[in-house]
Amino acid sequence: MKCLITGASSGIGRDMAKYLAKLGHNVILVSSDMQKLDKVGREIEKSTTFQCDLRKEEDVDRLVELIKRERPKVVINNAGFGAFGFYDEIELDREMEMVSVNVIALHKITKACLEYMGEKEKNYILNVASSAGLMPGGPMMSTYYATKSYVKSYSLGIYKELKYLKRNISISVLCPGPVNTNFNKVAGGTFSVKALSSEYVAKYAIKKMFKEKMVIVPGLTMKLGVFFSRFTPTKLLLQILFKIQHKKNLI
Numbered sequence: 001m002k003c004l005i006t007g008a009s010s011g012i013g014r015d016m017a018k019y020l021a022k023l024g025h026n027v028i029l030v031s032s033d034m035q036k037l038d039k040v041g042r043e044i045e046k047s048t049t050f051q052c053d054l055r056k057e058e059d060v061d062r063l064v065e066l067i068k069r070e071r072p073k074v075v076i077n078n079a080g081f082g083a084f085g086f087y088d089e090i091e092l093d094r095e096m097e098m099v100s101v102n103v104i105a106l107h108k109i110t111k112a113c114l115e116y117m118g119e120k121e122k123n124y125i126l127n128v129a130s131s132a133g134l135m136p137g138g139p140m141m142s143t144y145y146a147t148k149s150y151v152k153s154y155s156l157g158i159y160k161e162l163k164y165l166k167r168n169i170s171i172s173v174l175c176p177g178p179v180n181t182n183f184n185k186v187a188g189g190t191f192s193v194k195a196l197s198s199e200y201v202a203k204y205a206i207k208k209m210f211k212e213k214m215v216i217v218p219g220l221t222m223k224l225g226v227f228f229s230r231f232t233p234t235k236l237l238l239q240i241l242f243k244i245q246h247k248k249n250l251i
């Protein structure tokens with residue numbers, strides 16, 4: 001089966017690509033960094049690479065054209081990044097780039113997939129959000145949390161529509177807590193809680209995606225956290241989240 005993964009040059013995306021290849025699938029690896037892509041491509045036998053900076057509209061359009069041409073049966077919208085800090089410490093341009101990669105590119109790619117997918121056999125979309133997307137807001141990571149809420153909300157709405165329309169497409173949303181990847185280096189902070197390995201999260205996510213799970217939350221701690229957050233008043237939850245984020249040592 002042909003699979004396409006954005007953000008396949010490192011972390012969760014790279015490990016999902018490796019696992020899919022191990023299962024015998026062909027993978028198209030997408031990221032903005034050709035050097036990193038080539039390195040990952042050499043490690044994965046049945047892979048091709050596609051350089052694409054998802055901050056740029058013209059690059060997203062090129063990727064959408066590739067998707068329409070290649071018609072991968074599995075598309076994983078994994079590329080994304082965050083930024084730690086108070087709202088006035090993060091540049092507006094950086095926040096807009098985050099919205100472009102985490103939200104706009106993901107939306108355009110999902111929309112393109114929904115056009116051609118599900119004609120004969122089952123096709124799969126996996127949108128990578130975060131446990132952040134299940135929270136009411138994320139003090140000191142406000143834009144990031146907001147982008148991930150969008151990913152969750154958009155994906156779940158589409159999930160219900162696909163069920164109603166009986167389309168042969170499965171859409172899942174992945175909501176991990178902290179995972180050991182390059183994420184912190186890019187975002188400029190550290191985790192104050194224990195992180196899962198990206199290999200574990202990647203394998204877990206792919207297995208659950210093929211089982212057509214709607215919301216995928218890896219790890220017992222995060223499952224419990226998400227469960228109890230449902231019964232916690234919003235102001236209290238924001239206070240807890242602020243404490244967790246504020247404890248992070250800003251680099």
Ligand SMILES: NC(=O)c1ccc[n+]([C@@H]2O[C@H](COP(=O)([O-])OP(=O)(O)OC[C@H]3O[C@@H](n4cnc5c(N)ncnc54)[C@H](OP(=O)(O)O)[C@@H]3O)[C@@H](O)[C@H]2O)c1
Binds near residue numbers: 011053180182
């Ligand atoms: N790590 C965590 O704790 C955690 C928790 C919950 C959710 N997530 C989500 O998981 C996803 C993967 O992140 P990760 O943790 O694996 O971090 P990572 O190791 O930093 O990987 C991020 C990937 O996104 C790609 N990317 C970033 N900006 C891009 C751009 N402009 N154009 C194309 N690709 C771009 C990067 O590729 P290039 O730099 O090569 O372009 C890289 O392959 C993200 O959506 C993240 O929000 C992570």
